[in-house]
Amino acid sequence: MMCVQFKVRKVIHFYYKGIMEIRSQDLVILLGSVTLCLYLYIKWIYNYWGRRNVPYLKPRFPFGNVEPIWATKLGFHQTIANIYKEFKTKGYKFGGAFTLLRPAFVPVNLDILKHIMIKDFQYFVDRGVYYNEETDPLSAHLFSIEGDKWRSLRTRLSPTFTSGKMKHMFQMVMDCGKGLEDEVQKLCKNKQPVDIKEIGALFTTNVIGSCAFGLECNCFENPNNEFRHHTREFFKGGIGRVTRNLVTLTFPSLCKKLGVIVFPEDTTKFYKDVVKNIVDYREANNVKRNDFVQLLLNIKNGDSSEGNAFTFDEIAAQAFVFFLAGFETSSSTMTFAFYEMAKDQEVQDKVREEIRRVVAKYDGKITYDGIMEMTYMSQVFDEALRKYPIVATLERIATKDYKVPDSDLTLKKGTKVLISLQGIHHDPEYFPNPEKFDPDRFSPENREKLHPCAYMPFGEGPRICIGLRFGIMQAKIGMAIMLKDYKYTLNRNNPDMELSSKAPLLAPKGDVLLHIEKVD
Numbered sequence: 001m002m003c004v005q006f007k008v009r010k011v012i013h014f015y016y017k018g019i020m021e022i023r024s025q026d027l028v029i030l031l032g033s034v035t036l037c038l039y040l041y042i043k044w045i046y047n048y049w050g051r052r053n054v055p056y057l058k059p060r061f062p063f064g065n066v067e068p069i070w071a072t073k074l075g076f077h078q079t080i081a082n083i084y085k086e087f088k089t090k091g092y093k094f095g096g097a098f099t100l101l102r103p104a105f106v107p108v109n110l111d112i113l114k115h116i117m118i119k120d121f122q123y124f125v126d127r128g129v130y131y132n133e134e135t136d137p138l139s140a141h142l143f144s145i146e147g148d149k150w151r152s153l154r155t156r157l158s159p160t161f162t163s164g165k166m167k168h169m170f171q172m173v174m175d176c177g178k179g180l181e182d183e184v185q186k187l188c189k190n191k192q193p194v195d196i197k198e199i200g201a202l203f204t205t206n207v208i209g210s211c212a213f214g215l216e217c218n219c220f221e222n223p224n225n226e227f228r229h230h231t232r233e234f235f236k237g238g239i240g241r242v243t244r245n246l247v248t249l250t251f252p253s254l255c256k257k258l259g260v261i262v263f264p265e266d267t268t269k270f271y272k273d274v275v276k277n278i279v280d281y282r283e284a285n286n287v288k289r290n291d292f293v294q295l296l297l298n299i300k301n302g303d304s305s306e307g308n309a310f311t312f313d314e315i316a317a318q319a320f321v322f323f324l325a326g327f328e329t330s331s332s333t334m335t336f337a338f339y340e341m342a343k344d345q346e347v348q349d350k351v352r353e354e355i356r357r358v359v360a361k362y363d364g365k366i367t368y369d370g371i372m373e374m375t376y377m378s379q380v381f382d383e384a385l386r387k388y389p390i391v392a393t394l395e396r397i398a399t400k401d402y403k404v405p406d407s408d409l410t411l412k413k414g415t416k417v418l419i420s421l422q423g424i425h426h427d428p429e430y431f432p433n434p435e436k437f438d439p440d441r442f443s444p445e446n447r448e449k450l451h452p453c454a455y456m457p458f459g460e461g462p463r464i465c466i467g468l469r470f471g472i473m474q475a476k477i478g479m480a481i482m483l484k485d486y487k488y489t490l491n492r493n494n495p496d497m498e499l500s501s502k503a504p505l506l507a508p509k510g511d512v513l514l515h516i517e518k519v520d
């Protein structure tokens with residue numbers, strides 16, 4: 001009996017061992033095959049541009065040509081600029097790169113760019129930016145929406161930003177300027193440094209709140225109010241933000257299927273509530289104002305002659321993007337301009353002289369016509385946006401197959417196009433000695449000589465920034481108020497400004513503190 005048991009055990013052991021051996025062998029083979037397939041697949045993907053005879057930079061798995069997220073030092077803006085520079089140095093008209101596993105086309109030649117942005121716009125209507133109407137309603141705004149929906153909305157929103165409307169809004173911006181003036185006066189009196197980035201953000205938040213929604217945000221009295229809080233959080237950047245941007249940039253369709261959320265829930269709730277309160281109040285009290293929300297309300301109620309009426313979520317998303325796109329861009333431009341003027345007192349004095357001369361001409365007042373006459377200030381503003389293009393990389397996506405002019409290349413439908421403004425604006429061929437801050441680059445004679453795509457801080461073509469006039473007006477008013485009677489110098493404890501590598505838009509890393517004193 002013992003002998004039988006022993007034999008049975010031996011047989012079982014033999015088979016068990018055999019099965020285990022077979023399983024582990026199979027497993028090794030299986031794993032090996034999967035790894036090999038993956039390796040070949042990645043190699044095949046990373047050979048995308050090679051197969052199409054397009055020069056490209058050797059990518060590294062899994063980040064392609066962008067930096068590993070945890071070690072990001074340059075930031076997306078500078079990474080793409082370096083890619084542009086490398087192609088340009090080698091004399092290429094364009095080249096290929098990869099963001100994670102996704103191929104991206106990087107144009108270098110300005111005539112090709114002109115085709116993409118303007119002449120052949122019908123192939124590049126969309127940016128291919130991630131949005132999801134269902135799970136993340138605020139993400140479906142004018143900047144991200146696509147195709148006919150974008151076209152129709154853009155046509156209906158454009159009348160908000162005509163020069164006639166700007167003239168009308170001028171006084172509203174000036175009213176917000178009072179808070180800015182008081183704040184600057186207070187800081188100067190108390191001998192406190194000016195945190196130029198924060199003061200600009202508080203001013204532009206007040207302005208957008210007033211001009212777009214008819215709200216008084218009172219940011220100077222309460223710098224942590226909810227408007228400022230939510231926008232501050234949104235633009236703060238950080239590793240999480242970089243990761244989300246990179247993943248949504250690379251896999252927008254997958255993110256859509258997974259219902260990825262870009263805007264934090266409390267931000268969505270806050271903005272939806274704000275818009276709802278305004279809409280309810282105006283409808284209940286039959287209040288009509290000549291502002292942006294009114295235009296949206298007209299569209300919502302089907303008063304507009306074109307297109308369909310809007311849902312509430314669609315209205316809220318458009319209102320929200322005006323806050324997002326409107327305040328940070330202008331306040332950052334002001335920050336960069338002030339920083340450069342603090343470094344170059346000659347430029348600063350020249351702007352101040354111009355402001356004083358024009359203000360004197362208009363009975364000591366800052367007027368709309370006066371602001372338009374401050375041409376040297378415009379040059380300073382333009383040069384600030386040249387050296388620091390706030391939206392440093394423009395995006396487009398080929399919505400149909402597109403034959404690139406004067407080449408054998410056809411871009412496949414769905415190909416991402418990354419246009420490096422940071423690269424172009426720092427290209428010595430167009431802007432000699434590019435690191436020098438030189439407003440004379442934008443004197444009327446010099447400006448005329450520029451290729452239309454050599455300088456595009458607001459983008460170009462039908463998808464150019466819709467708020468361009470408004471952005472320029474509010475920043476120039478802010479600059480006129482702050483510079484008229486005050487002088488700014490670099491703070492000795494904080495003389496150099498670094499750019500953030502983790503913020504979604506080009507922004508200084510940390511505070512930009514300037515010393516302020518009154519000038520007679």
Ligand code: HEM
Binds near residue numbers: 142325333
């Ligand atoms: C200095 C200030 C500003 C700068 C530098 C700036 C820059 C830009 C850039 C580069 C684009 C992309 C254009 C393209 O892809 O060709 C853009 C789009 C846009 N901007 Fe601005 N912007 C500024 C101010 C504003 C303001 C004040 C608003 C609104 C009040 C605004 C609203 C928008 C919107 C809604 C879009 C999307 C337009 C579309 O796709 O049809 N921006 N902006």
